[in-house]
Amino acid sequence: MIQFDDVGFRYRRGPEVLQNVDLEIPAGSFQFITGESGAGKSSLLRLLYLDAVPTAGRISLFGRDVTTLTRDEIAWFRRRIGVVFQDFRLLDHLSAAENVALPLTVAGARESAYRDNVTEMLQWVGLGDKMEVRPPELSGGEKQRVAIARAVVASPDIILADEPTGSVDPAMAERIMALFVEMNRLGKTVLFASHDLAMIEQYKLPINVLRGGTVATGTGKKGRAA
Amino acid sequence: MSAIRSKGALIPFQASSGGLMLLIVAAMAFLACFALAGALATTRIAATWTDGLAGAATVRVDASQDDRARRISLVLDILRDTDGIADARALSERDVADLLTPWFGGTPDLGELPAPGIVAVTLDPLEEPDPSVVQARLDGASAGAVYDDHGRWRNRAARAANAIGNLSWWALGLTIAAVAGAVFLVVSIAMSAHRGTIEALRLAGAEDRFVANLYQSRFFWLGALGGLIGSSLAFGAFLGLETLASVRAALPMIDAPYYWPLAWIGVVVACGAIALLAARLAVLAALRHRG
Numbered sequence: 328m329i330q331f332d333d334v335g336f337r338y339r340r341g342p343e344v345l346q347n348v349d350l351e352i353p354a355g356s357f358q359f360i361t362g363e364s365g366a367g368k369s370s371l372l373r374l375l376y377l378d379a380v381p382t383a384g385r386i387s388l389f390g391r392d393v394t395t396l397t398r399d400e401i402a403w404f405r406r407r408i409g410v411v412f413q414d415f416r417l418l419d420h421l422s423a424a425e426n427v428a429l430p431l432t433v434a435g436a437r438e439s440a441y442r443d444n445v446t447e448m449l450q451w452v453g454l455g456d457k458m459e460v461r462p463p464e465l466s467g468g469e470k471q472r473v474a475i476a477r478a479v480v481a482s483p484d485i486i487l488a489d490e491p492t493g494s495v496d497p498a499m500a501e502r503i504m505a506l507f508v509e510m511n512r513l514g515k516t517v518l519f520a521s522h523d524l525a526m527i528e529q530y531k532l533p534i535n536v537l538r539g540g541t542v543a544t545g546t547g548k549k550g551r552a553a
Numbered sequence: 554m555s556a557i558r559s560k561g562a563l564i565p566f567q568a569s570s571g572g573l574m575l576l577i578v579a580a581m582a583f584l585a586c587f588a589l590a591g592a593l594a595t596t597r598i599a600a601t602w603t604d605g606l607a608g609a610a611t612v613r614v615d616a617s618q619d620d621r622a623r624r625i626s627l628v629l630d631i632l633r634d635t636d637g638i639a640d641a642r643a644l645s646e647r648d649v650a651d652l653l654t655p656w657f658g659g660t661p662d663l664g665e666l667p668a669p670g671i672v673a674v675t676l677d678p679l680e681e682p683d684p685s686v687v688q689a690r691l692d693g694a695s696a697g698a699v700y701d702d703h704g705r706w707r708n709r710a711a712r713a714a715n716a717i718g719n720l721s722w723w724a725l726g727l728t729i730a731a732v733a734g735a736v737f738l739v740v741s742i743a744m745s746a747h748r749g750t751i752e753a754l755r756l757a758g759a760e761d762r763f764v765a766n767l768y769q770s771r772f773f774w775l776g777a778l779g780g781l782i783g784s785s786l787a788f789g790a791f792l793g794l795e796t797l798a799s800v801r802a803a804l805p806m807i808d809a810p811y812y813w814p815l816a817w818i819g820v821v822v823a824c825g826a827i828a829l830l831a832a833r834l835a836v837l838a839a840l841r842h843r844g
Contacts, residue, residue, distance in 0.1 A: 376756060378756075398760070398761060399760055399761075402755070402758050402759060402760040402761075402763075403758065405755070405756060405757070405758040406757075406758035410756055416749070416752070416753055416756075417753075418563075418749070418750055418753055420562075420565040420750075421562065421563070425558065425562070425563075429563075429753065429754070429757045430757040430758055432560050432563065432757075433754055433757045433758050433759040433760075433763055434758060438559075477757075481758075
């Protein structure tokens with residue numbers, strides 16, 4: 328599903344953030360990406376949600392070379408990818424339900440068709456009673472759960488998470504992790520970036536360590552969450 | 554569930570930029586109405602002038618008082634025998650004095666003035682004569698007369714009116730360009746302010762045209778509302794100001810009342826359409842610039 332072949336990436340004329348990255352993420356898998364701050368975790372995810380193109384090598388996504396995609400194709404591919412960020416990136420002028428409905432709205436779905444789906448998603452993340460509340464009135468953990476609901480509401484094939492537990496307390500981090508594990512159990516491919524090695528080592532799942540722009544792969548301690 | 558509004562709510566509304574947009578479009582629509590009225594009026598004035606002068610000519614007979622009657626009679630004979638001339642009539646001294654009155658501020662005494670004799674000529678509208686042929690015939694008879702078919706005046710009047718008309722069309726074009734430019738600028742600024750929203754939409758899979766539609770529909774209504782306000786003020790001025798009576802008389806829309814709602818709707822729709830197109834171009838340009 329996701330294949331990196333000798334991928335390199337740099338911002339404009341800056342130093343290489345990623346170099347010679349080879350990575351294969353099969354459909355339905357759950358993998359972690361870790362590394363120190365600035366190691367290139369977010370850059371690697373940016374390449375995957377098509378916000379940047381590699382400066383070297385080749386990335387294959389759903390069987391297509393990402394550098395050959397047109398603007399419309401990029402939009403359609405993004406509908407198959409759900410992204411969760413550490414800073415949530417919710418829209419403050421929209422309600423929680425409207426934020427969750429965003430991927431369905433941009434896909435042209437009618438509100439009557441997805442209303443129940445949005446309600447179900449917010450209930451799944453434990454926010455069924457906060458549908459009309461706007462993000463500024465939500466706690467950090469609640470915002471992150473709205474962001475997770477938004478990432479999965481359109482039933483994407485891939486879920487990318489960029490430090491989603493970085494802004495919440497340990498108890499909420501555990502709860503958020505459980506949501507991702509459940510999504511993986513439902514068949515979604517999950518790529519989870521975090522610098523918290525202690526947390527991710529609890530799971531016996533593939534861990535891709537980014538160091539000096541390159542990737543080394545290992546496995547955590549705990550058994551597969553599924 | 555009332556928690557989900559229409560997709561128009563995806564872009565936050567900024568009252569300041571919306572108000573600024575309304576003001577700009579209303580002002581430009583007001584000016585555009587005057588430019589349009591100027592263009593229509595001058596076109597009509599030019600047609601009136603040229604139509605009024607067409608079909609007539611004048612022969613000036615330069616002769617002393619003693620010989621004038623004989624020469625005018627000779628000219629009349631020649632003219633009446635010329636193809637393409639329907640009628641020729643010598644103006645009386647009284648008629649000539651009346652023509653000169655505006656320049657002298659009172660009825661002049663023609664006995665003291667070297668005023669020429671004037672022959673008014675009516676041309677056959679189906680077959681106007683060649684002025685050079687008529688002049689040659691008058692010269693051949695040594696009538697001392699000058700034939701003037703008003704062509705010089707007609708051309709000057711038409712050129713002047715057309716020049717003013719063209720300026721009005723240019724003014725209208727500049728006004729449209731100014732509206733489009735202002736919308737482009739306001740949308741570009743709004744997109745910078747909405748950067749986070751647009752990024753969220755794109756990450757959610759929004760195509761460029763989806764984002765463009767959000768802005769263009771909003772700016773269409775802002776443009777149309779601005780057009781309605783500006784054109785209402787302009788049309789109110791046309792109808793209300795007595796000092797514009799001559800302009801009003803020249804405007805075809807005044808003569809034909811059914812033009813009013815059509816023109817009004819036309820200006821409103823045009824303002825909306827210009828705002829829509831400019832907004833779409835601004836959004837697509839900004840999105841492509843961001844990559």
